[in-house]
Amino acid sequence: MAEAHQAVAFQFTITPEGIDLQLSYQALNQIYLSGVRSWKKRVSRMRNRLIKGVYPVSPSSWLFVVIAILVTMYMHSDPSMGLIAKIQQHLPLSLHSSLSSQGQNIVSALAFSTLLWLSLILVLRMCLKLLLSYHQWMFEKHGRISNMTKVWVTLVRLLSSRKPLLYSYQTSLPHLPVPAIKDTLRRYLESVRPLLTDEDFKRMTELAEKFESNLGNRLQRYLKLKALWATNYVSDWWEEYIYLRSRSPIMVNSNYYGMDFLYVTPTPVQAARAGNTITALLLYRRKLNREELNPSRVPGTVIPLCAAQCERMFNTTRTPGDESDVLQHWQDSEFVAVYHKGRYFRLWVYHAGRLLSPREIEYQIQRILDDISPSQPGEHNLGALTAGDRIPWSRMRKQYFSSGVNKRSLDAIEKAAFFVTLDDEDKGMKGDDPTGNLDRYAKSLLHGKCYDRWFDKSFSIVIFKNGKNGLNAEHSWADAPTVAHLWEYTLATDAFHLGYTEDGHCKGEVDRSLPQPQRLCWDIPSEVQTQVSSSLAVAQALADDVDCYVFPFRDFGKGQIKKLRVSPDAFIQIGLQLAYYRDRGGFCLTYEASMTRLFREGRTETVRSCSSESSAFVKGVENGETEEQCRCLFRLASDRHQTLYRMAMTGAGIDRHLFCLYVVSKYLGIESPFLKEVLSEPWRLSTSQTPVQQMELFDLKNHPDFISLGGGFGPVADDGYGVSYIIVGEDMINFHVSSKHSCSETDSHRFGAQISKALQDIMHLLSADCKTLSSSIGCVGHGSTQTEPKKRL
Template sequence: MAEAHQAVAFQFTVTPDGIDLQLCHEALRQIYLSGLHSWKKRFIRFKNGVMTGVYPGSPPGFMVVVVSYMSYNKYHKLDPSLGICFMTFDIKCCFSDSQKIVGGVLVGTGLWITIIFIMRNALKCLLSWHGWMYSRHGSVSLGTRLWMLLVKVFSGRKPMLYSFQNSLPRLPVPPVKDTCRRYLESARPLMDDEQFERMKGLAKDFEKNLGPRLQWYLKLKSWWASNYVSDWWEEYIYLRGRGPIMVNSNYYAMDFLYVFPTSIQAARAGNAIHAIMLYRRKLDRAQIKPIYLLANKVPLCSAQWERMFNTTRIPGLETDTIQHMNESKHIAVYHKGRFFKVWMFYDGRLLLPREIEQQMERILADKSEPMPGEEALAALTAGDRTPWAKARDAYFSRGKNKQSLDAIEKAAFFVTLDDTEQRFVEKNPIKSLDSFAKSLLHGKCYDRWFDKSFNLIVFKNGTMGLNAEHSWADAPIIGHLWEHVLSMDPFKLGYTEEGHCCGEPHPNLPGPQRLQWDIPAECQDVIQSSLTIARTLADDVDCHSFPFNDFGKGLIKKCRTSPDAFIQIALQLAHYRDKGKFCLTYEASMTRLFREGRTETVRSCTMETCTFVRSMIRDETVREERLKLLKEAAEKHQNMYRLAMTGKGIDRHLFCLYVVSKYLGEDSPFLKEVLSEPWRLSTSQTPLQQVELFDLVRHPEYVSSGGGFGPVADDGYGVSYIIVGENLINFHISSKHSSPETDSHRFGGNIRQAMLDILDLFQLDKKAIK
């Protein structure tokens, strides 16, 4: 192949006259351009590191401070070093112009750094105040307005993605007494009197005896570490799990619901991959804008973006690790049992969409058969972690297997050119969306590399989606990338009339590299064992995804109720109708108001919500009473959400206290019982973060379906929802077929009815409001 010859930089032949070197100028040119690209990237990273390190200062600000300081000293004929640098000399005799300049620059630099330090710490103090969260919707007090003005003043100009990291406050450790009180309050609706009194006794004993000792160690960690929760959460909740991460941990994101930009698989892959690589370039240059709350005034932590690309979860015997590469110039692609390495750069530039489509076309046209054991190799990442760790060490630590595995694990991300067709079908919406969700969640159990930070999955008919590993970051981070891709694909990159990517194929582009494997029979047995475990898990998952378009947040806001509180209360009503009882409920909330914050739990099954649900079950309750109880339940939910976001949640504190107790070898019946309680209803909202990218008023069809995840408990439900625009809410429900208590489709019907029943309490004229 011509491409193979171009990849060789030089050849040599030994002759009687000596060694005859045959240089390939094209290959040497590519090496030069590749090196130039790498050095440019290093320089940009160095520059961004400096800019972030001195933020909210800047080079122009440095010049202003130094020049102003030196001008002031010259005008008043002062010693620019204030007597510090040259105190041992007679200034009148020895202080030359050059010494004055050096002294002025040094002291001016110190003054500039001092100003930065003051601004950064002032901003940190301002961001530690969260009173703005308690303002009534639509009204802002004078004190909050003044606070917002000060935040803007101390935030500097033109911040980059990581500019605010050193200005974010640390996550506070709440008092043990407060956490125990809030826990008991959350547990009350789920226990009878005898159970509750017993738990009160355990909590009181813990609060008086072991708790203060554990709290001391936790406070010590909070003073020393950037975040007292995140590293333990990553290690013990994610990386130390020995079960499959497929279904149990990984989650998915769907394509557009109603729009199909092209039916050509290679073309859709070309645009999507190019858009993802453009996002990575912006990320490398820190050109992505920080995420804010409260009218772009309150910044959120950006630390989770650092490992989005070039990242893989590496299996271990007892705990996994996260491997992150600073740079990767290729992607790994899977199609019909074969793995390929595809370079993303040529001629010192990123491949264009039509050139990437060209590479995908070559892979799709490749008729070679998989090598023995290659087709189902990725099942190792879908099964239990320990067998995968042992197999990786035994069969993939040397030779061609190591080289091929490195090509996958060190790739920017993983791509699957799926040989099935998935999409929303209007004539059969339920079956089509359910199949789509299951395919993105687990596929065939061997056609996604579940260890990669994320997999781009492009189906045969041009539909696509993502499957993401959870340990490195939470769903909003990958959601930000996905919003960028969906907005770039049809609007900015576009397609030709025939459905291909815009542009022309490259005449000399080297083709994809087929990865080579030598997988022994013993390893193939391990692969089959992992595949059996993964298939059993995947076949048990009952997925149901549906768009709820009867109304959306626009109508809910007319009820003067938080849309999230409205939906969470509806979920409680639906669950009670579904199972005839309440359960411990998990709603994910973020703690990114603090440095390196991740998530906290909102225990949304409250006494107030349960009281409202019972009122909806009893026919004799009047509408006015139900509305009053609904308002109380919504206010309670909002308050719990605020507490979770501001570091006053329950579960992360108790989790860290439990970790400390294990390190100390102490046994706590209270902590053990609290952390063993199953979350039979696990919920999460997928926020739409970049609303400016989608004009849903003029183009309501360009809506994302959001994404979902597997059930957390064997007899429970997993529910994800995304509020899109004013009139649509997409739900994703999962459970297990093996549980006689659950049925995802039945629960979906209960959710729909609960939403309608709660809205009917307000007796709104929907047509008039719309």
């Protein structure tokens, strides 16, 4: 009870002698310091709003404009061409009576200067927006940049010369364009040609032509109307209909995971790893709130990417609904929610207005680990509600968690900065079975025990008993690159900046008067416990069905691939096509995620990696074509893939446009056989690359073992594969393969072996004869020398 008494700032009692007032100066001081911190944050937000509101100019430029106008006036010149005089005529009568003629002139000049300054901001912002709408640079040949692009780069650099805040570019980013329906249908038919027989392709062509001539143009007009007023014509519908309206479990089906270092665990002390990890995440949040993070850009260029997804990174949760879930975001929170052995805790990470040191957070985490109190009735498996179907969880939440002690405890979890699980198992690669251990590590991060993660939180951190860590992220609020940026910073800050003492503990001092972490209390009736058991059974069946295979590919990496003048991503994607053909004896609709963050509030677009060119290469290899012919086919396939990727990035993709047309048709109550068939096609091979965005944080030369494993996700189709990969350094590619045990035709380990063999075979083919390789480049034209965007500007 000592902590409870400390929390009371003052007490008074009425006695016969009068009122006896007792003040707790310690509590009052903490209230004062917390208030100071809150006001500092408000001032910082106001300052940032001003700075990014006037970007690409600076607030101080207003003074420069004012001085310039006043100087020209005193030189008996009128830069306003009579506008200052007109402003003076319309000044309020109170100013006319209280100010001299000279004073009125100055006030009018100030008003004109301010209007001129604001107009300059709007003009420069519009110019920057027009410049960022130019995307032809992505399609130019490496080393042969046009004069137009050179001028464009110079202008972008000039307008971006001021150091921007994180969100400075948001209002200058162009809106995502609506492609012409004719172009989208043509590209769609090209994408499905290698998957269909002649008869099926003819039928699909007829469906597409009928759709275009009848319903398509009508739906397109509605979509263009939306694009006129919406910031992004795709993102809100994508978030709602693809994520929030799904009623099936988000565990495995939607959430994804990120892993720790492959070879290194910075400390074996669980509490210490939690202390540094939590601190690093909160330091990132501080940078995020102050907008001190550099805006993301296309790698190696000055071209900014949309940062809107960062806004809901912390203090966010997905709350269930009967028809649709809702994303709730709070401005700030000074605590995290912690789960350990069936108990939930609220851990305050600020004390007296300051962030606790890593050592203090370790001290508080150790208190939770040492707590031997049992879980309350129904508390142990409560998290399974977030792992099962959404409708039962929604009904339980409304009926039993909307008031009283349950609401207060649920609020503590949902309003927390993020969720922390102190796992009671060891994970990682080390041991007698490193391959199996990696697979179990991945499965643990993907779904755990189905009740020891809070899958609704924007992200949950898992700290294992042996010091290994990882995260599980909810998908609706952001895509993997945003979370990957956070996780890169966290791992690097933990290992290289915060560090540990020789005995594996966090650095810093401890204030041992810190209040105990607060146990969350629950009143779980039997009806809720019954539903918890039901949700757990659903989630457990889903988790048991997932077949994960994680393996590092060490034969070569992007360094050797780039020596062949090939895009590493195209190399891997074509390798996946070859692996799938060998595994299943045919081709399938392939999903590769590409970002559209060149546009405001952009999220993703699909690159349909299975093209006619990639199929021709695979068939050439399998049918015994000559090596020279196969190399030529590979170059064509690589160039085609690069073109498809760039088109997706620049708003000329296929799937988001067709998806939005389908949504419009549903709003109008019109059935389209073409759209219905397109949207029901299964993605049997779903792939995604986890980008490494901050390599400067990792010194792989001096610390080569600090290699990230990346992350992965569950299979999209019941009879398909999910493949995630991360290209680390110059010599390694880490793969995460998932499928379902219930499908007899898929096997993650078998497919992983096929991926390794396919990559080796392609490398052997391309590097077998350098002279033949050089001559084969000429057979496919300029595209063969193209590399990824980061090598151009």
